[in-house]
Amino acid sequence: MKPNSGQSTTKDAFAVAVAHANIALIKYWGKRQEELNLPAVGSISLTLDSLRTETTIHFDNTLRTDQFELNGKTVSGAPLQRVSNFLDCIDSARPYASVTSTNNFPTAAGLASSASGFAALALSASAALRQNLSRQALSKLARQGSGSAARSVYGGFAEMKCGDNQKGDDDFAVPLFDEDYWDIRMLIAITSTEKKSVGSTQGMNNTAQTSPYYDAWVQSQSSDLKEMRAALKAKDFEKAGELTEYSCFKMHGLAMSARPALLYWNDATVEAIRIIRDLRQNGTAAYVTIDAGPQVKILCLPGAVDDVKQALETVDGIKKILVCRPGPAAAIKSLEKA
Ligand code: 2P0
Numbered sequence: 001m002k003p004n005s006g007q008s009t010t011k012d013a014f015a016v017a018v019a020h021a022n023i024a025l026i027k028y029w030g031k032r033q034e035e036l037n038l039p040a041v042g043s044i045s046l047t048l049d050s051l052r053t054e055t056t057i058h059f060d061n062t063l064r065t066d067q068f069e070l071n072g073k074t075v076s077g078a079p080l081q082r083v084s085n086f087l088d089c090i091d092s093a094r095p096y097a098s099v100t101s102t103n104n105f106p107t108a109a110g111l112a113s114s115a116s117g118f119a120a121l122a123l124s125a126s127a128a129l130r131q132n133l134s135r136q137a138l139s140k141l142a143r144q145g146s147g148s149a150a151r152s153v154y155g156g157f158a159e160m161k162c163g164d165n166q167k168g169d170d171d172f173a174v175p176l177f178d179e180d181y182w183d184i185r186m187l188i189a190i191t192s193t194e195k196k197s198v199g200s201t202q203g204m205n206n207t208a209q210t211s212p213y214y215d216a217w218v219q220s221q222s223s224d225l226k227e228m229r230a231a232l233k234a235k236d237f238e239k240a241g242e243l244t245e246y247s248c249f250k251m252h253g254l255a256m257s258a259r260p261a262l263l264y265w266n267d268a269t270v271e272a273i274r275i276i277r278d279l280r281q282n283g284t285a286a287y288v289t290i291d292a293g294p295q296v297k298i299l300c301l302p303g304a305v306d307d308v309k310q311a312l313e314t315v316d317g318i319k320k321i322l323v324c325r326p327g328p329a330a331a332i333k334s335l336e337k338a
Helices: 078-090 113-128 135-145 200-210 214-233 237-256 267-281 302-312
Strands: 014-026 031-033 043-059 067-070 073-075 097-103 157-160 173-177 185-190 286-289 296-300 320-324 331-334
Touching: 014 113, 014 214, 014 237, 014 286, 031 200, 043 113, 043 185, 043 214, 043 320, 067 078, 073 078, 078 113, 078 135, 097 113, 113 135, 113 331, 135 173, 157 214, 173 214, 185 302, 200 237, 214 237, 237 286, 237 296, 267 286, 267 296, 267 302, 286 302, 296 302, 302 320
Parallel strands: 067 097
Antiparallel strands: 014 043, 014 331, 043 097, 043 157, 067 073, 157 173, 185 296, 185 320, 286 296
């Protein structure tokens, strides 16, 4: 038991949940309030089938501290504290927990591991504690762990809302279209598996405090969101792709205008951007997006996958190419110990 909890855990305070990472087509960058992790802008994302986190949680009265194992390694310090603080958001009188999480993709390298990670943790922990949360409540909870995690609660396309309430009551994601709505692909060119040097939270805060472009970024977001909703509704691939690339470069231009500048790209990132632009000039519809890391994600239709893959294979420094489809919503895998 946690000290002074005054409660006892139920026998089966155990759960396993699975969540998939999502990649923003219209990007989130910046917070309007840090304590509750309220975003300064809304965002629209696509959940991906191939990037998956599985999290097992066991609230255990015999533990004297929280424990966290990520990809087979024991985690301590700030990342463990982040998990503990998050579990306290769910129930501050909870027992200590043992959390085991596995990603099937590189962690903290701009592949949205915090999105799938906190969505899986929110679902497993709330289910283990027998809190039957609505998807909206689950999204709000996941947001407190990581802004992008609010979107991974849903499959397919989701939109994170940016509210104006100081308590964050209106800051949650909503589903737009599920994973079966549009047969679309996102390729991921992995150019580095190193942990990124500047985390998203720090990068966003630095940008908000120092970039002369920050207000313009916040103010122009709602029209991008509106256009993207319409493009998705119409299944207008060229429009959705063009908007995706626009939002990506707008976000990175903003980040580069921070002081000191945030530059997440490496040589292979830039070369991959160039090669996709060439491909497009030659008639293949494909569009890039990049997050807070050097990996390049390419949005295309199924018929263009081979061309995109072949083009990427000519880029020095690309270590691996993943082909992803729209992925499912976060789900409980088990509520029983094996
Ligand atoms: C996004 N990113 O919309 C943007 C685009 C990265 C670039 O959300 O501080 O880990 O935990 O809320 O969600 C990554 O930031 O940030 C992110 P926090 P998060 O996907």
